Amino acid sequence: MRLLVYLPLLIPLLAALAARPLAARLEPRDATWLLTVAAVVLAGCSTVALALLAASAAARVPALASMGDYSQSVVHRADPTPAVTGAVAALVLTGAAVAVTVAFRHRARALAESYRRAARLHDDGTVVVVRGTAVEAYALPGWPGRIVVSGRLLEALDEPGRAALLAHERAHLAGRHHLFTTVAHLAAAANPVLLPLARTVDYTVERWADEHAAQVTGDRRLVAVTIGRVAMMATPARWPAATLGMVRAGSHRVSVAWAGPVPRRVAALLGPPPRSRVLLVAAAVLIVMLTGACAVQAARDLHALLELARAGH
Amino acid sequence: MRDAAPRHPPAEPAAPAESLRRPAGALEAEVMAVLRAADAPLSPGQVRERLAARPRGGELSYSTVVTIVSRLHAKGLLARARAGRGFAYTPVDPASLAAGQMSRALDAGVDHGAVLTRFVSGLSGRDARLLRRLLAGGEGPGQDRG
Numbered sequence: 466m467r468l469l470v471y472l473p474l475l476i477p478l479l480a481a482l483a484a485r486p487l488a489a490r491l492e493p494r495d496a497t498w499l500l501t502v503a504a505v506v507l508a509g510c511s512t513v514a515l516a517l518l519a520a521s522a523a524a525r526v527p528a529l530a531s532m533g534d535y536s537q538s539v540v541h542r543a544d545p546t547p548a549v550t551g552a553v554a555a556l557v558l559t560g561a562a563v564a565v566t567v568a569f570r571h572r573a574r575a576l577a578e579s580y581r582r583a584a585r586l587h588d589d590g591t592v593v594v595v596r597g598t599a600v601e602a603y604a605l606p607g608w609p610g611r612i613v614v615s616g617r618l619l620e621a622l623d624e625p626g627r628a629a630l631l632a633h634e635r636a637h638l639a640g641r642h643h644l645f646t647t648v649a650h651l652a653a654a655a656n657p658v659l660l661p662l663a664r665t666v667d668y669t670v671e672r673w674a675d676e677h678a679a680q681v682t683g684d685r686r687l688v689a690v691t692i693g694r695v696a697m698m699a700t701p702a703r704w705p706a707a708t709l710g711m712v713r714a715g716s717h718r719v720s721v722a723w724a725g726p727v728p729r730r731v732a733a734l735l736g737p738p739p740r741s742r743v744l745l746v747a748a749a750v751l752i753v754m755l756t757g758a759c760a761v762q763a764a765r766d767l768h769a770l771l772e773l774a775r776a777g778h
Numbered sequence: 779m780r781d782a783a784p785r786h787p788p789a790e791p792a793a794p795a796e797s798l799r800r801p802a803g804a805l806e807a808e809v810m811a812v813l814r815a816a817d818a819p820l821s822p823g824q825v826r827e828r829l830a831a832r833p834r835g836g837e838l839s840y841s842t843v844v845t846i847v848s849r850l851h852a853k854g855l856l857a858r859a860r861a862g863r864g865f866a867y868t869p870v871d872p873a874s875l876a877a878g879q880m881s882r883a884l885d886a887g888v889d890h891g892a893v894l895t896r897f898v899s900g901l902s903g904r905d906a907r908l909l910r911r912l913l914a915g916g917e918g919p920g921q922d923r924g
Contacts, residue, residue, distance in 0.1 A: 572893075579893040602897035630897060637895040646895075670895065693913045696898040700906060721908060727898055728908040735912060 470517050470546075470763040473510035476756040477658040480507055484665040487749065489722075489729070492739040493672035495746055500669060501645045503753045504662045508652035510760040512561060515554045517767050522551015524771060536777035543770050561655045568654035572647050576606065579643075583607020591638075592631065594619060600699040602630055610638035621698060622691065629678045629691040636677035642670035668726050675730055676739065689734035696727045808832065809846050810855065810869060819859060819866035822847055 480503055488496045521544050523529050530537045583605045586593050592612045595601070601615040612634040619627060637643070646667050653663035675692070679685045721732040733739070812828045813820060820828070826843045847867050850856040858865040901909065 575893045603894040606893055633897060634895075642895055643893050647893075674895075690913060692898060693909050696901050696909065697906065699898055700901040721912070724908050725899070725902060725905040727901055728905050728912060731909060731912050 469759050469766065470514050472759040473507070473514040473756050473763075476752065477507045477511055477656055479752075480504075481658055481661040483749070484662045487745070488665045488669050488672070489733075490742060490745060492741045493669045493676055495741055497642075497645050497666060497669040497673055499746055499749055500662050500666050501649045503749065504649045504652035504659050504666070506753050506757055507662075508655040508659055510756050511656045511658075512558070513760040513764060515558045515561070517763050518546055518554035519551050519558055521546045521767055521770070522548050522554070524774065525551075530774075533771075533775075535771060535774040537774075539774040539777040540770065543773065544767075564654040564657075565651060568651055572651065576643070576647070579605055580607045583609070583611045586611055591635070600695065602634060602695070604634045604637035604642075606638065606641070606643045612638070618695065618698070622694070625682065625684070625687050626691045626694070629682050629684075629688045630695070632678035632681040633674045633688070636674035637670065640670070640673060640677075642673065645670055668729070671726060671730060672733060675734055679734060679738070685734045685738070689731045692727060692734070693731050805838075805842075805846055806850055809843070809850065813856065813867060813869050816868075819861065819868040821861055821864055821866050825867070 484500060488500070491499065521540070524533065524535055524540045524544075525537060525548060527537060530540070584607060591609060592614060594614055594616050599615050600618045600621070601613070602618055603613055605611040605613055612631060614630070614634075618630075622630060646663070649659075649663040649666040653660045675688055678688045682688060721728045724732075808829060809825060812825055812832070816824075816828070822840065822843045825847060826838055826840055829843070830837055847856060847858075847865075851858050851867065855870055856867045857870050858867045860866075
């Protein structure tokens, strides 16, 4: 125990800070897997750490100690965890359990609803064109999954643009990207510090689908321009789509580090294709594994302590 | 049109009780069929007449027909317009029906951000300016595409 148990609570902070820079450097598929797995492992570790803190404090409550046949004094002497810390940990743990339950039900219901809607759309194909004035395109997970596109958007795009759009949405369905985002957001429900990771997974699945579309169409710039054009169309009138591509900017270096997801996706597509960075992924995996090891070691320590306290009774 | 004029009762008229015992879905489907075959909006009374004239249709009470068309209207399958003291009903066309279903899919109150993966999210004014600068930056061959 001692300090080891606090490490799994600190690493998620580091991960939250690293998520966005990592997503900008890694190949989107690698980034999605890495961030999703990291979110799950780190959420698990921080939950274990909280449980250990709560348990070691609980072992000092006289009534519980006599029930478990522990020597209170041994626990007192060997474990420096203040009772207040234990109580706070128990409280946070309860909150996390409630949050995960709520988030799980919420997501499960949304997913079930999506499957129902997808099944009810009686068109035979994957692509469902809807009427209306909205500029809308999305992947609806289901069996089979559907791609919903508004007629207005299809009309506004030319043939290569449509191909790029559909390739992007097909990648979402084929890669089951909604599962990654769901799992990452459930992890973030267990530990809200991990929310930046979950949001970054929302972004990396878009990048994943963008790169897939670029591969299918064989034209990165086409995908970038299509995204830009659709985004302009979908954004109310202040930025007429007609001006897109006609403005000549003075500066060629445009920083998108703090921009929203759409400019970052476009900038990434205008740049060279992403390379896989084995070392960076390996380093991140190592940190996550070390965190796991810390949690396991802390659990062992508590177990040993309680054994000692039982013997000392 | 086959159902346009009332015919003589069919050879083996189904008893009203029997018609009512048919599942609600079957009755709704028959009412929909009658309305689709009509070339103008129909009142519940006209629907009832035409139902009775169908080869295997039975006599339904006026209130049953009103209940069915109201239910179909509530489901968004029928549009209605005031006609005299009541309403006249007409089927909603399938394409706008799909659109209606989809917009309801978006507004149904569940978190659709949780499952729907949108092609683009909204742009802030700053993002829009950035985007224009990005896309104006190079004059590659794909400039005017998309």
